[in-house]
Amino acid sequence: MNIHTAFPSHYIKADLLKPNQELTLKVRDVKLEEVDEGVSKPVLYFEGKRAGLVLNRINSNTLADVWGAETDDWIGKEIILFRSMTEYQGRRVACLRLRHPEPPQPEPTNDPGEPQPGDEIPF
Known part of the structure; x- marks a missing residue:
């Protein structure tokens, strides 16, 4: 038995991902929740997932840089989501980070006026 499954959390933790593991997730909701006594933070929820991701300043800024500061625009x-390392209280610890998927690169097109492979070389 994995001890982490015995005490499920309402939030996604770094130890749930293996090093170099990445998950592509679709944002379902963003809510402001009390995550510690008296401390409210934005929590990102994903389609098909029960647990949410508590956003820290770094991850919040990553999303705002890509999609803007209005969290309603993040839905869909x-x-x-990937695992990384950070310094916390003088120790290196696992953390979760976010990045935007790279858009697909368009197929290169050849201009008909350009020489094509197999064309005779004009001398």
Whole structure:
């Protein structure tokens, strides 16, 4: 038995992802919740997932840089969640980070006026 499954959390934690594991997730909701006694933070919820991701300043700014500061505009957007490392109280600890998926690169097109592979070389 994995001890982490014995005490499920309402929030996604870094130890749920393996190093180099990435998840592409679609934002379902963003709510301001009390996560510690007297401390409210934005929590990101994803389609098909029960647990939410408590947003820290770094992850909040990552999303705001891509989609703007209005969290209602984040709904339905895809994001990549991955595990990283950070310094916390003088120790290196696992953390979760977000990044925007790269848009697909368009197929290169050849201009008909350009020489094509197999064309005779004009001398």
